[in-house]
Amino acid sequence: PRPMKTVILCGGKGARIRGVADDLPKPLIPIGPYPILWHIMQSYAAAGHKDFVLCLGYKSGAIKDFFLNYRTRVADFTIDFAQDRALEFHGFSDEIDWRVTMAETGEDTLTGSRIKRIEPYIGDDETFMLTYGDGVSDIDIAALVDFHNAHGKLMTVCGVRPPGRFGEMDVDAVGAVTEFNEKPQATGGRISGGFFVCNRGVFDYLDAGRDDEVLETTPMRRLAADGEMMMYKHDGFWQCMDTYRDFALLNELFDAGTAPWLAGR
Numbered sequence: 001p002r003p004m005k006t007v008i009l010c011g012g013k014g015a016r017i018r019g020v021a022d023d024l025p026k027p028l029i030p031i032g033p034y035p036i037l038w039h040i041m042q043s044y045a046a047a048g049h050k051d052f053v054l055c056l057g058y059k060s061g062a063i064k065d066f067f068l069n070y071r072t073r074v075a076d077f078t079i080d081f082a083q084d085r086a087l088e089f090h091g092f093s094d095e096i097d098w099r100v101t102m103a104e105t106g107e108d109t110l111t112g113s114r115i116k117r118i119e120p121y122i123g124d125d126e127t128f129m130l131t132y133g134d135g136v137s138d139i140d141i142a143a144l145v146d147f148h149n150a151h152g153k154l155m156t157v158c159g160v161r162p163p164g165r166f167g168e169m170d171v172d173a174v175g176a177v178t179e180f181n182e183k184p185q186a187t188g189g190r191i192s193g194g195f196f197v198c199n200r201g202v203f204d205y206l207d208a209g210r211d212d213e214v215l216e217t218t219p220m221r222r223l224a225a226d227g228e229m230m231m232y233k234h235d236g237f238w239q240c241m242d243t244y245r246d247f248a249l250l251n252e253l254f255d256a257g258t259a260p261w262l263a264g265r
Contacts (some may be wrong), residue, residue: 002195004145005125006044007118009111010037010133011057017244025059027133028066029241032254034075035066036241037133047141047148049129052100053121055105055114060231064102071095071167077258112213116206123203129195135240136250139195147232148197153245154205154228156197159190190231192216193238201228237261 005160014026027037029243041052056063064071075092079085100119100165106115115130122128127148130139148156205219223229235261253259 003049004127004129005051005053005122006049006129006131007020007053007055007115007122008040008131008133009114010054010063011061011063011105011109011111011114012132013109013135014134014241017241017247020244020247021060025057025062025242028062029134029247031136032236033258036136036250037063038137039233039259039261040131040133041100043136043139044129044141045096047100049141052098053101053103053118054133055103057105057107057114057131060102060104067100067102089251099234105119106211109211110214112206112215112217112219113211115215116203116213119203122200122203125200127197127199130194130198132194134242135194135238136234136259137195137236138235138237138260138263139193139234140154141195144232145197146193148230151230153230154199154201155223155231156232157194157211158195158222158238159231160193162191186221190233194240195232195234208225 008027010025010027012026014024014029017026020029027040029037030036035253037054042095044052045052054063071077071089076090077088077092080087093122101118101122103118105117109117109168123195123262129145134259137158137160144156144158167233202219203224205222206215207213220229239246239250241250254262
């Protein structure tokens with residue numbers, strides 16, 4: 001499929017991951033040596049989509065610095081001050097060929113308004129992808145795009161089963177526990193896992209005159225009411241980084257070499 005731009009919402013504060021993210025915007029919280037944002041972008045790049053628009057907000061300068069100084073952030077190097085500060089990199093193989101647009105969408109702007117503000121960067125493209133800067137998945141992006149193109153509606157949202165955080169119990173009429181699952185998948189409905197594909201008509205559902213519009217409230221409700229939203233079911237791995245527990249889990253998976261979102265990429 002033709003490469004598409006990928007818009008990533010990067011304005012979050014990571015307020016619930018204290019001790020790790022005290023001075024970091026949420027997308028820069030690390031999994032292994034790289035920020036979660038890098039992992040998300042790597043997923044899209046592996047599927048051939050390497051043109052990104054980052055909607056920056058809280059501590060945007062830190063995200064800009066990461067990319068401006070990408071090699072020095074992630075590689076071993078020697079700097080020779082006697083030779084006009086010449087840099088020599090050592091064993092560095094993680095070069096990227098991404099195009100990354102940094103868009104200042106406001107410190108306190110909400111999600112729908114952030115997306116409306118990057119409309120000029122989509123140019124004349126009919127479709128673009130959209131996701132959050134704090135969730136990783138082993139979603140098949142090519143299949144997601146094919147699904148979107150086949151149904152012809154304005155928006156596709158990835159529907160995931162939320163990871164169970166607590167022991168889930170089934171009880172009988174008198175309150176006896178009949179089944180206990182330590183780490184269940186939710187048995188009920190799906191939640192939005194991000195990983196959207198949007199036609200440019202989605203911008204018509206966003207109000208340019210506001211900075212407090214939340215994508216997930218009125219705009220998405222209107223899209224649904226108009227029959228313009230379809231759900232792509234994803235039953236594989238999906239995990240957002242909301243809490244310290246999530247941070248620890250994602251780093252354990254990475255350290256063990258079993259990170260599902262990197263498999264085969």
